Amino acid sequence: MRGSGGDERSAEFEAFYTACYAEIAGYVRRRVQADEADDVVAGVFTVAWRRFDRVPPPPDDRLWLFGVARNTVADHHRSRHRRLALRVRLAQDAVTAAVTHPGSDSRCGPVQAAMAALRPAEREALQLVLWDELSHAEAATVLGCSVNAFESRYRRARNAVRDAVASTGPAPGHGPASGLRTSTARETAS
Amino acid sequence: MSIEEQIAQANPVPHGSLPGPDSAPAREALARILRVPAPHHRRPDRRGASRIRPRIALGAAAAAGAIAIVLTQVLPGSPARPSRPGRPARTVAAVLDALAVAAAAQPAEHPPGPGQYQYTDSASLSEVDTAYSPKIYFRVMYRQHRQIWIGYNGSGRIAETNRDPRFVSPKDRAAWIAAGRPTLLVPRSDSRFGPHQLSDGPRNLLTLTTNPARLYALLTERRIEGGPPGPAEDFVQIGDLLRETDAPPALRATIFTVAKRIPGVRLLGTVTDQAGRRGVALAYVNRIAAKGRVPAQLDTSVLIFDPKTSKLLAEQTSVTDARTRKTSLTSWTVYYVSGVVNSVTSTAPVTGHGRNGSGPA
Numbered sequence: 001m002r003g004s005g006g007d008e009r010s011a012e013f014e015a016f017y018t019a020c021y022a023e024i025a026g027y028v029r030r031r032v033q034a035d036e037a038d039d040v041v042a043g044v045f046t047v048a049w050r051r052f053d054r055v056p057p058p059p060d061d062r063l064w065l066f067g068v069a070r071n072t073v074a075d076h077h078r079s080r081h082r083r084l085a086l087r088v089r090l091a092q093d094a095v096t097a098a099v100t101h102p103g104s105d106s107r108c109g110p111v112q113a114a115m116a117a118l119r120p121a122e123r124e125a126l127q128l129v130l131w132d133e134l135s136h137a138e139a140a141t142v143l144g145c146s147v148n149a150f151e152s153r154y155r156r157a158r159n160a161v162r163d164a165v166a167s168t169g170p171a172p173g174h175g176p177a178s179g180l181r182t183s184t185a186r187e188t189a190s
Numbered sequence: 191m192s193i194e195e196q197i198a199q200a201n202p203v204p205h206g207s208l209p210g211p212d213s214a215p216a217r218e219a220l221a222r223i224l225r226v227p228a229p230h231h232r233r234p235d236r237r238g239a240s241r242i243r244p245r246i247a248l249g250a251a252a253a254a255g256a257i258a259i260v261l262t263q264v265l266p267g268s269p270a271r272p273s274r275p276g277r278p279a280r281t282v283a284a285v286l287d288a289l290a291v292a293a294a295a296q297p298a299e300h301p302p303g304p305g306q307y308q309y310t311d312s313a314s315l316s317e318v319d320t321a322y323s324p325k326i327y328f329r330v331m332y333r334q335h336r337q338i339w340i341g342y343n344g345s346g347r348i349a350e351t352n353r354d355p356r357f358v359s360p361k362d363r364a365a366w367i368a369a370g371r372p373t374l375l376v377p378r379s380d381s382r383f384g385p386h387q388l389s390d391g392p393r394n395l396l397t398l399t400t401n402p403a404r405l406y407a408l409l410t411e412r413r414i415e416g417g418p419p420g421p422a423e424d425f426v427q428i429g430d431l432l433r434e435t436d437a438p439p440a441l442r443a444t445i446f447t448v449a450k451r452i453p454g455v456r457l458l459g460t461v462t463d464q465a466g467r468r469g470v471a472l473a474y475v476n477r478i479a480a481k482g483r484v485p486a487q488l489d490t491s492v493l494i495f496d497p498k499t500s501k502l503l504a505e506q507t508s509v510t511d512a513r514t515r516k517t518s519l520t521s522w523t524v525y526y527v528s529g530v531v532n533s534v535t536s537t538a539p540v541t542g543h544g545r546n547g548s549g550p551a
Contacts, residue, residue: 010224012221013224014220014224017220017223018211018212019211020213021210021216021418022205022208022209022210023209024210025216026203026205026208027210029202029224030202030203036550038215038219041219041221042222045219045220045223046223046226048527049223049224049226050226059386060386102458111193111196111197111199111200112200115197115200119423121415121423126197126348127290130194130197130198130201131197131198131201131203133205137344143415144414144415145415145430146430146433147338147340147434148310148338149415149429149430152430152433152505152523153426156507156521158194158197159520159521161193161197165193165196167398170257190477
């Protein structure tokens, strides 16, 4: 079916795949069970392959792919949820609740619990910036909202986590970092 | 350690632990994908594009020996003050209808073209978390002034100043004294960004429908922004759609009409915002059940509009302890100016109303 044009297309897609694989694999692995992650990642890139003619040129292609990954992960969770329902194992929490990874740092328990209690859209705002290392502007693009709207959402989420963690007390090993901001005392603050 | 560093540390899959594109699973997946028949379409030219993506938000506060300082939008001040309590009560629907009429009567504002920028001038309360030493940690609030220019091609500029520091609590002040009273001054920041480095450009709302029923369906089905279901999120997304000023008048009018369909929206009446401007306030109260040591609370989101122009003047959030009924203002932002300007140094919009409201800025 593919002639020489197809070979060129394949080579171009392979370069795209190589450039974006690690970020997308990370995004997916942070949101689905480890044993299902490879299939979901493959699903993301399969969509990209089928729609390769519609993938925007760089640098927008990367964020477009994050958008595909977001939808694919959501589809995966819905599908998984339906399967669980058939087994009468309906989860009480939202299908997009944070995934617990065996290798996670146990000291992060309060933070993870606080994040799990967030609304999905707010949790995703934190994860895109602090886990996937997107800028606020990039995360806003992935979520389909403006930068100001994203920042509003990010702020709400971050403050909710901070307050929840504070209410549970400091976690072991999570004391403040050392550091010093330059001097000149100013006592006018009330 | 700031809360953002703690969240980053909770990342279940750190970047260094990920398989690369040359790993066996990755190569096998690629081989499977390429066996899938694909259309014959050509893809847009990918040559010559940059992949430079500066991070504009997350500071590298985790650097060894560096101070952990995180700017956030937050806290005190007094809540928006209701006025004229004896005035005849109006309904939410009547207020939203009036705002829709005002919105429809405004001149059209077009998204910025080449050489133009979407400019927003706002102020808010910002909180700085300062980790001074392993045992000393304090929080200070600043009044933050922020100007942002977003070009049609995603280039732009962000300028911020922080002033009027105030400690969040006496405990924070005590920690600051214990730290040796370090300066609380935060230098002004002014950053510029090249094409696509700040964003993909201002959001284009021109394609959204102005049919209220269809727009309501798009909103509640989360086909505009995504997000969880429910009226609380509906209200948040109404604010999101109205916060930017490039929505055409007909669409803004429709958004207000759609807001009438959201159950639970409350009318607070005429209030004065943190900039001293009077506007009409609408609120949504979300009841949060008690969880662990955190008591049940009411989270209130407030949007304040200029009744003459329908522009969003300000927004704020507050939390009320459901048991004690004590209310604390948790954040506020006021929007002074928004509109399209002709350069990355201009602060005078060439379209629309420019300055929001008639009060001090």
